[in-house]
Structures are given as structure tokens and as C-alpha cells.
């Protein structure tokens with residue numbers, strides 16, 4: 001990606017994604033043979049100091065991409081490099097704190113540097129924060145201030161937002177080089193969120209850290225990102241420096257993203273309508289190399305487990321053999 005001017009003097013490639021392809025494993029632990037990849041042909045490169053907003057509609061693949069970058073899903077090592085290393089295979093990347101992922105599972109329990117405390121326990125904020133070893137006391141003080149944490153808070157009595165502040169503080173105690181944020185600010189009040197975003201921006205400008213932040217909330221983000229990445233159906237639609245985006249759109253950040261998502265939704269609707277008009281089912285995919293088709297509105301029941309559902313799908317269309325599996329994957333829209 002083009003680099004935006006930052007106060008760092010040298011830039012280094014921090015994240016390199018090359019032709020990423022990924023399919024979630026099925027019930028047997030393997031990707032269903034012949035199935036359509038969820039993430040396909042996805043490439044992206046981010047330099048030190050860059051702050052990238054990752055946007056897309058629900059189910060577009062943002063969390064999946066962040067988890068792959070965070071080393072939580074295995075992919076071929078040359079497809080994804082973080083700090084020049086494979087996040088999945090090189091566990092030292094996360095254990096050293098150089099690569100930090102805050103989202104998903106992290107939100108449910110605080111798990112940081114071996115300190116694993118369920119948030120329901122009667123434990124004080126001070127104990128949790130000071131329990132993380134090997135931390136620069138100055139950085140700790142700054143984070144406590146930025147997040148306006150009262151060290152006497154008891155975790156089991158704290159509000160969602162207060163608990164989240166303690167969690168975020170713990171997650172950021174070590175000076176990461178790459179930070180992956182999967183919408184962690186939903187519970188924060190306007191002030192806490194604004195101060196946190198300012199702190200994160202400073203980290204990129206002063207220390208050359210790189211951040212990818214997946215979010216649906218654009219309040220107060222207008223001048224935060226240096227780059228935007230838009231993903232739809234697991235495919236990269238756009239990766240651009242913010243100043244270029246501002247050149248092409250007079251709209252606010254939120255309205256700009258809204259216009260992309262509206263266009264995407266309208267195109268999806270149009271495609272579905274055309275398929276229906278030509279006698280084809282609205283959805284199709286390949287499983288075991290066979291075409292599997294269906295109309296989820298009529299025939300696919302809710303997701304049962306792990307993205308799979310049992311269901312009846314259409315049979316034969318235009319002479320093609322359309323397979324009905326006992327456990328059909330829910331077809332992507």
C-alpha cells in the first residue's frame with residue numbers, strides 16, 4: 001500500500017498478505033473438497049505507522065481475515081506474513097507481544113501473557129492490571145489515565161464499559177508492533193473511545209506501530225485512519241490511502257462506507273433477481289466438486305453448527321446433477 005506521511009522516519013513492511021485463500025473446515029476438520037473459499041485472492045501490504053480501517057458488511061470476512069493475521073487459523077506460511085514471519089507457525093510473535101489481537105474470544109475472557117481471568121470473578125481492576133508482568137510502569141500509568149480506570153473497580157460489579165476499559169488496558173500493556181482490533185470499542189462511552197483512538201494513533205506515529213481496526217462505528221474516526229480496506233464476500237474491493245478516498249468522495253467516512261455497502265447490496269439483489277428470472281436458484285455453491293443449489297428462504301434451515309446445516313436443496317436444474325448432501329453447508333449470499 002502507498003505510504004501516508006507519518007512522523008516515523010523509516011518504513012518497514014509490517015503485514016504482507018499475498019493471494020490469501022481460506023475455507024473454514026467442515027465437521028470432519030477439513031475444508032469440504034471443491035467448496036468455494038470464503039476468502040479468495042486477497043492481497044494487502046501495510047507499512048509501519050499505518051492505521052487501516054477494515055470495513056465491509058456483516059459476514060464479509062473481516063473477523064476471519066483478522067484471525068488469520070492473528071495466527072488463529074492456519075494458512076500456508078507464504079500467504080500471510082506479519083513482521084516477516086508466519087503468525088500461525090511462529091508462536092513467539094504473539095507471546096512476545098509484538099503481535100496483539102484484541103477481539104472475539106479475547107472479549108469473553110481476558111487472556112494476556114499467561115494471565116487468564118474470567119471477567120465474572122471478584123477481582124479488582126488493580127490486581128488484573130498489575131498482574132501482567134514485564135510491563136513498563138510508565139506505559140501502564142498512561143493507559144490507566146487514557147482509559148480513565150478506577151483501580152478500585154471490582155470486575156464482577158463493574159459495568160460493561162468499565163470492564164471493557166480494564167480489558168483493553170491489559171491488552172495494550174505491552175508495546176505491540178502490530179495490533180489487530182476487531183470492534184472492541186462498542187461498550188465505551190464517547191470520551192473513552194475518543195481518547196483511546198487518539199492514543200492508538202499516537203502509537204503509530206511515534207513508535208511506527210501498525211493497526212488494523214475492523215469496525216461498523218465511524219463516529220470520531222474521520223481523521224483516524226491512514227488507509228481504508230473494503231472487503232465484500234471475502235474479496236478485496238478497495239485498499240486506499242485516506243487522502244485518495246477523500247479526493248474521490250465529498251461524503252463523510254460513514255456515508256462513503258454506506259454508499260459502498262448499498263451498491264454491494266443492490267448488486268447482490270439484482271444478481272439474485274436475474275438468477276431467479278432465468279429459472280436458476282438464487283444461490284449455488286460447490287461441495288465435493290458437485291454443484292449444490294438452493295433458495296435459503298425456502299429450503300435452508302438455520303445454521304446448526306460450525307457454519308453447516310442439514311437441509312433440503314433443489315435437485316436437478318437444466319440437466320445438471322445437483323447433489324443433496326445430508327449435511328449441506330449454508331450457501332453464502
Ligand SMILES: Nc1ncnc2c1ncn2[C@@H]1O[C@H](COP(=O)(O)OP(=O)(O)OP(=O)(O)O)[C@@H](O)[C@H]1O
Nearest residue numbers: 024038056057058059060061062063064065306307
Ligand atoms: N467457524 C466458522 N465456521 C464456518 N463458517 C464461519 C465460521 N466463522 C465465520 N464463518 C462464516 O464466515 C463468513 C465471514 O464471517 P466473519 O465473521 O469473518 O465476517 P465479518 O465480516 O467479521 O462479519 P461481521 O461484520 O458480522 O462481524 C460468514 O458467512 C460466517 O458465517
